[in-house]
Amino acid sequence: MSGFRWGAVIVWALLLMAGAWRLSGLSLRTDMTALLPRAAEPMQELLVAQLREGTAARLILIALEGATPEDLAERSRHTAMALRQNGLFTFVANGSSDEWAAEGAFLLRHRYRLSASVTPERFTAATLRASLEDRLRRLGSGADPLLKRLLPSDPTGEFEGLVHRFLDNQGPERRHGVWFSRSGTRAYLVAETAAPGSDLDRQAEAIAAIRAAAHPPGGEFPLRLLMTGPGVFAVQARSEIEGDSWRLSLIAGTLVTLLLATVYRSPIPVALSAIPVLTGLTLGVAAVQQVFGFVHGVTLGFGATLIGEAIDYPAYALLNARAGERLRDTLPRIWRTLRLAVLTTLFGSITLLFSSFGGLSQLGLLTVTGVGAAGFATRWVLPAISIRPHAPARFPRWLGSIIRRPVAGPLMQKVAWLAFAGALTLLAARHDRIWDDDLAHLSPVSAEAKRLDEDMRRDVGAPDVRYLLVVRGETQEDVLTRSEAVAALMEGLVREEVLSGFEVPSHYLPSRRTQERRRQALPDPADLRRALDRALQGLPFPAGTFEPFLKDIQRARTEPVLGLKDLDQSALGLKMRALLFPQGQGWVGLVPLRGVRSAAALGERIGAAGLPGVRFFDLKAEAERVVNDYRSESLTLTGFGLVGITGVLWWGLRSPALVVRVLGPTLMAVIGVILALTLLGERLTLFHLVALLLVIGIGVNYALFFHHASRSSADDEDRRRTGGSLLVCIAATLCAFGTLSLSGTPVLHAIGLTVALGAMFSLILAVVLADARKVGS
Amino acid sequence: MRAMGEVPERRDAFVETRTISLLTQPLTLRGILVYRRPRYIEKRIDAPHTERIVVDGDALTVTDGRGTKRIDIDSHPLIRTYVEAIRATLAGEVAALRRHYHVKLEGTPTEWTLRLRPMDPAAADHVTSLQVSGSGSRIRRVEILEPGGDRSVMAIGGVGP
Numbered sequence: 001m002s003g004f005r006w007g008a009v010i011v012w013a014l015l016l017m018a019g020a021w022r023l024s025g026l027s028l029r030t031d032m033t034a035l036l037p038r039a040a041e042p043m044q045e046l047l048v049a050q051l052r053e054g055t056a057a058r059l060i061l062i063a064l065e066g067a068t069p070e071d072l073a074e075r076s077r078h079t080a081m082a083l084r085q086n087g088l089f090t091f092v093a094n095g096s097s098d099e100w101a102a103e104g105a106f107l108l109r110h111r112y113r114l115s116a117s118v119t120p121e122r123f124t125a126a127t128l129r130a131s132l133e134d135r136l137r138r139l140g141s142g143a144d145p146l147l148k149r150l151l152p153s154d155p156t157g158e159f160e161g162l163v164h165r166f167l168d169n170q171g172p173e174r175r176h177g178v179w180f181s182r183s184g185t186r187a188y189l190v191a192e193t194a195a196p197g198s199d200l201d202r203q204a205e206a207i208a209a210i211r212a213a214a215h216p217p218g219g220e221f222p223l224r225l226l227m228t229g230p231g232v233f234a235v236q237a238r239s240e241i242e243g244d245s246w247r248l249s250l251i252a253g254t255l256v257t258l259l260l261a262t263v264y265r266s267p268i269p270v271a272l273s274a275i276p277v278l279t280g281l282t283l284g285v286a287a288v289q290q291v292f293g294f295v296h297g298v299t300l301g302f303g304a305t306l307i308g309e310a311i312d313y314p315a316y317a318l319l320n321a322r323a324g325e326r327l328r329d330t331l332p333r334i335w336r337t338l339r340l341a342v343l344t345t346l347f348g349s350i351t352l353l354f355s356s357f358g359g360l361s362q363l364g365l366l367t368v369t370g371v372g373a374a375g376f377a378t379r380w381v382l383p384a385i386s387i388r389p390h391a392p393a394r395f396p397r398w399l400g401s402i403i404r405r406p407v408a409g410p411l412m413q414k415v416a417w418l419a420f421a422g423a424l425t426l427l428a429a430r431h432d433r434i435w436d437d438d439l440a441h442l443s444p445v446s447a448e449a450k451r452l453d454e455d456m457r458r459d460v461g462a463p464d465v466r467y468l469l470v471v472r473g474e475t476q477e478d479v480l481t482r483s484e485a486v487a488a489l490m491e492g493l494v495r496e497e498v499l500s501g502f503e504v505p506s507h508y509l510p511s512r513r514t515q516e517r518r519r520q521a522l523p524d525p526a527d528l529r530r531a532l533d534r535a536l537q538g539l540p541f542p543a544g545t546f547e548p549f550l551k552d553i554q555r556a557r558t559e560p561v562l563g564l565k566d567l568d569q570s571a572l573g574l575k576m577r578a579l580l581f582p583q584g585q586g587w588v589g590l591v592p593l594r595g596v597r598s599a600a601a602l603g604e605r606i607g608a609a610g611l612p613g614v615r616f617f618d619l620k621a622e623a624e625r626v627v628n629d630y631r632s633e634s635l636t637l638t639g640f641g642l643v644g645i646t647g648v649l650w651w652g653l654r655s656p657a658l659v660v661r662v663l664g665p666t667l668m669a670v671i672g673v674i675l676a677l678t679l680l681g682e683r684l685t686l687f688h689l690v691a692l693l694l695v696i697g698i699g700v701n702y703a704l705f706f707h708h709a710s711r712s713s714a715d716d717e718d719r720r721r722t723g724g725s726l727l728v729c730i731a732a733t734l735c736a737f738g739t740l741s742l743s744g745t746p747v748l749h750a751i752g753l754t755v756a757l758g759a760m761f762s763l764i765l766a767v768v769l770a771d772a773r774k775v776g777s
Numbered sequence: 778m779r780a781m782g783e784v785p786e787r788r789d790a791f792v793e794t795r796t797i798s799l800l801t802q803p804l805t806l807r808g809i810l811v812y813r814r815p816r817y818i819e820k821r822i823d824a825p826h827t828e829r830i831v832v833d834g835d836a837l838t839v840t841d842g843r844g845t846k847r848i849d850i851d852s853h854p855l856i857r858t859y860v861e862a863i864r865a866t867l868a869g870e871v872a873a874l875r876r877h878y879h880v881k882l883e884g885t886p887t888e889w890t891l892r893l894r895p896m897d898p899a900a901a902d903h904v905t906s907l908q909v910s911g912s913g914s915r916i917r918r919v920e921i922l923e924p925g926g927d928r929s930v931m932a933i934g935g936v937g938p
Binding site: 136137139140141148151152175177540541542545 | 795797799800801802804806822825826828830835839841899927
């Protein structure tokens with residue numbers, strides 16, 4: 001027996017070392033999309049990929065405020081220039097024309113391929129004449145400084161048209177040459193990171209670069225820097241969750257330690273209590289890292305719930321020890337009950353392992369491994385290393401009498417049942433307001449940050465994060481041809497003010513057919529020269545002024561069509577790769593939309609146009625659907641978990657009546673928690689649901705311990721000890737989860753509040769209802 | 778100069794001659810210049826084409842045959858330099874002039890010349906210097922030199938109401 005005992009300790013030590021080694025390579029992720037599944041449906045996969053690394057997920061909106069407009073404009077220029085040079089961004093815009101330096105060269109060079117106004121009529125003598133007269137007029141008014149420079153090579157204004165399309169039709173007001181808010185107090189920049197939105201380390205690097213670039217050296221003037229965007233949120237959330245987790249764990253840990261120290265009045269039992277918790281946490285998190293390759297911040301938050309569960313085991317064992325009894329004698333005596341407590345939690349969570357929602361299966365694995373390990377440590381490691389008996393904790397006499405003759409009389413039970421019936425009715429009446437379908441609410445972004453994001457997005461006219469058009473086709477050419485049809489449709493919708501702007505891949509790379517058509521529209525040199533000479537008659541341009549134009553047209557006639565790789569000469573290449581990419585067997589083109597005024601009208605018109613391969617997405621609605629699916633799945637899994645718990649209880653208690661007695665108060669407590677949360681104005685998310693599963697685990701523990709103490713063979717001293725251990729357990733749970741409920745991170749707050757309320761309700765109901773059944777039986 | 782600040786509104790015909798190296802002959806524009814204290818200035822071109830450029834505070838609008846366009850005044854250094862020079866001169870705001878230009882005032886109160894060179898390098902890319910001359914509270918002539926030799930001379934008043 002002694003050999004076996006030490007064997008258990010050695011196994012434990014080895015496992016703990018392996019776990020600790022795994023934890024040293026811990027990779028923590030906090031973006032919500034990491035929890036989403038690899039879906040089977042290609043459209044859903046595309047959606048998830050977009051949420052994770054699409055253009056919208058890579059945009060950072062930057063605002064500078066708190067200085068004079070002149071200083072802000074100066075900083076805006078400086079910041080944009082610095083950011084364009086460091087290679088972390090594919091695109092930085094601040095409204096000034098500098099940003100088109102590289103792109104501008106590309107647009108100028110390929111203007112006869114890219115400009116939609118290139119048609120044969122464009123180069124007839126009459127049209128040329130009209131263009132030239134127009135330009136002459138504008139030279140006179142002097143309103144256009146670039147005109148003089150560009151006129152000799154581009155008298156038909158193709159480049160100007162392209163720049164106009166790319167630059168002038170988007171973005172907010174310009175003051176001092178850069179983007180400003182309407183009020184003139186904020187200068188705006190938009191940066192697109194090279195790294196995907198889900199690569200938080202590189203997002204953090206990009207954010208640090210922005211910070212370094214925006215702040216004036218030596219602080220010449222005060223300046224406030226605001227940033228927003230999915231990457232910014234994710235990085236912020238990561239540091240907040242990390243900070244919150246550490247801070248709250250520390251507070252909760254201190255409170256629980258103080259509590260245990262007060263009860264045991266000796267350091268050794270306190271240290272022993274920590275062993276199952278630490279074992280469970282280490283092995284649980286290590287198992288998740290091993291299986292999934294990363295640990296999500298939310299999963300780690302649930303690590304706290306493990307503490308709540310695992311702290312109960314040693315407390316129960318230590319506090320039930322009789323005077324002078326060693327743990328190795330106590331444990332076999334109470335093991336039947338303790339084993340049931342461990343197994344119910346284990347079977348309750350095992351179903352989560354099968355969830356397709358990555359977050360839930362991580363939680364399942366963490367709980368199953370953690371609780372299993374904590375149970376193992378309590379049963380076999382604690383007795384082996386604690387050789388001498390501990391001074392038993394002393395509890396007041398009234399604790400025993402409460403259990404023998406609970407203060408709760410029949411009146412209290414009636415009140416409890418009435419309250420339960422009332423809760424059910426209320427919940428039924430509000431059933432449509434119980435669930436929260438917004439994926440964003442699962443994310444730890446504060447409401448204030450979201451508002452700032454909306455404001456800035458509206459001001460800047462950044463692509464809508466919610467609506468997206470997707471164009472699919474078998475080949476790249478298919479997608480480009482279709483996206484040209486989309487562009488034609490959308491231009492009409494912009495004129496009708498259904499939306500304020502859009503971007504299509506074919507803006508940057510027209511289809512081969514269109515490029516070919518434009519090339520054929522270019523006249524041969526002799527014809528063009530003749531037409532130009534006729535057009536110039538009587539106009540005050542010296543001979544030879546437009547030689548560069550003739551040369552450029554000639555070159556455009558002989559150049560091959562543009563391909564994707566030609567765009568790589570400028571930042572447009574990277575931009576294009578986000579808009580046009582192969583997927584599966586075919587190609588996908590994305591059409592980001594700006595300033596959508598009526599999604600319904602937009603969806604309807606796109607549907608009515610009947611363009612093949614084109615689909616309009618409301619990402620928010622799609623995400624809600626995904627969340628909904630997961631919730632139904634989680635509910636089913638929770639149901640199975642409940643079946644598992646019932647099975648284990650039946651096996652352990654061998655009496656249906658006892659199962660009802662143990663499970664009944666817990667389930668009623670769960671209903672009570674749901675009602676309480678609803679009344680507090682909380683909408684239930686997946687995390688509440690999982691926390692409720694934990695409430696069942698903890699509640700069943702209480703009911704089991706309580707049942708154990710109220711059995712007829714127990715003496716008054718036993719009852720008093722059980723009553724005491726229950727009090728310690730609930731106090732520890734309240735310490736841990738009460739602290740968690742104070743967290744500003746929605747997920748941690750949800751778990752904390754749910755479990756704290758649930759534990760309290762479970763205990764009250766276990767005490768109140770136990771007597772009723774005893775009287776009845 | 779100070780006398781100028783006291784004029785509440787002013788309306789003058791102008792003739793502007795622009796000499797551009799890109800063209801074989803100068804362009805001549807005729808129209809009316811309207812100024813209203815303190816921040817409104819309008820340049821109405823009547824011939825050879827019609828166009829209206831209005832600066833009201835920070836807002837610049839250009840109205841031509843194709844409609845009205847609102848332009849950010851600061852992203853057009855040429856217009857900005859030009860408009861600010863005339864506006865500040867008309868308003869008698871020497872301080873405002875000194876913010877944007879190296880200023881040199883010559884002559885007597887009855888016959889004066891104001892020489893301005895833009896400080897902003899972006900503006901200096903487009904405008905080498907401005908020379909505004911007048912008599913008493915009237916501006917008579919504005920001459921703008923651009924890099925590359927292009928130049929514009931605007932004669933104000935004395936050409937009808």
